[in-house]
Amino acid sequence: MERAEVTGLARDCEGWKVTTSAGTHQAEKVVISAGAWSRALLAPLGLRLPLLAERGYHIEISDPGVTLNNSFTDVEATVVASSMQGGLRVAGTAEFGGIDAAPDPSREAIFRKIARGICPDVADSPARMWMGRRPTLPDSLPALGAFPAHPGLFAAFGHSHHGLMMAPKTGEVIAELATGGDPGIDMAPYDPLRFG
Ligand SMILES: Cc1cc2nc3c(=O)[nH]c(=O)nc-3n(C[C@H](O)[C@H](O)[C@H](O)COP(=O)(O)OP(=O)(O)OC[C@H]3O[C@@H](n4cnc5c(N)ncnc54)[C@H](O)[C@@H]3O)c2cc1C
The missing domain is CATH 3.50.50.60 (FAD/NAD(P)-binding domain)
Structure with missing residues (x-):
């Protein structure tokens, strides 16, 4: 290979x-x-x-202060929250953006708000953001x-x-x-x- x-x-x-x-x-x-x-x-x-690139994001809150035993979905926001080894990951949404365009940093605040809706006790600790490009027809x-x-x-x-x-x-x-x-x-x- x-x-x-x-x-x-x-x-x-x-x-x-x-x-x-x-x-x-x-x-x-x-x-x-x-x-x-x-x-x-x-x-x-x-x-x-x-x-097109149908972009999706996640944030991973490194020290969230809460642990989920199962993944939880906010159906309206199309976002899933899961406890991972690296913290609480909140992932989803769909955004049509240019394939080479930079990630939209304002997404972090949106994901934090959704995370608080799922787990009201989640800490406001640092988060890592990731953006992926779904190939969509x-x-x-x-x-x-x-x-x-x-x-x-x-x-x-x-x-x-x-x-x-x-x-x-x-x-x-x-x-x-x-x-x-x-x-x-x-x-x-x-x-x-x-x-x-
Ligand atoms: C937030 C989010 C959550 C998702 N959740 C799920 C889920 O729960 N379940 C599910 O089934 N799917 C999910 N997806 C969708 C899934 O990630 C995509 O459908 C999948 O990654 C598409 O796979 P692919 O191999 O076609 O493309 P990609 O994963 O984008 O891989 C394409 C590869 O080609 C390489 N490449 C590009 N151009 C070149 C080149 N010129 N030369 C060599 N290599 C090149 C890239 O570097 C990349 O490695 C999710 C996507 C996102 C964004």
């Missing part, structure tokens, strides 16, 4: 040429699974998918499958709020498709080109 940034993707008579920060690789088949960044990798091939379904005009190129991204849960099945489905097998489910709803 190699960890490197993919900087270019092109097809010639020998197959796909994947240019990375660690060198160039030749491949017969390529699966694009770069989350919200997949859009930028495909654009130079003329493939323009309406994939307009119908909230992933893009899974081939690009017929680009033989050997497959999409496996766009899992929105459920990428962790859907990862094992996605791996199974893409492995079947890439090896010419039948995944055994109707793939039409996940067609990467369903938006035209």
Whole structure:
């Protein structure tokens, strides 16, 4: 396995040429699974998918003074509070922002208020903030499958709020498709080109 940034993707008579920060690789088949960044990798091939970064946040309050035995959800705020090794983590919300835009620091105060609603005794101790980018398409379904005009190129991204849960099945489905097998489910709803 190699960890490197993919900087270019092109097809010639020998197959796909994947240019990375660690060198160039030749491949017969390529699966694009770069989350919200997949859009930028495909654009130079003329493939323009309406994939956005649906950003979510968490704060982890390092010394909250309370411990939850179970996770609690504030359904209205779409936020879950859980006790973790590093403190009380309060996670969720959805924000459509630029993929490269900085996190919004005002979110911390919002999460602290929600945390107080769930656990009124939570201490106001320091918190660490994290922001993640959910790769989201307009119908909230992933893009899974081939690009017929680009033989050997497959999409496996766009899992929105459920990428962790859907990862094992996605791996199974893409492995079947890439090896010419039948995944055994109707793939039409996940067609990467369903938006035209
Ligand atoms: C607050 C929050 C809570 C969530 N909770 C849940 C949950 O409870 N359950 C659930 O199932 N899902 C949850 N999700 C959604 C889940 O995190 C995503 O659906 C999932 O991470 C998408 O996986 P991915 O691998 O497609 O994309 P990512 O996780 O974004 O991974 C993409 C990877 O590609 C790499 N990459 C990008 N560009 C390049 C490049 N040019 N070259 C090389 N590598 C590149 C990135 O560095 C990154 O490592 C949550 C998301 C958030 C934000």
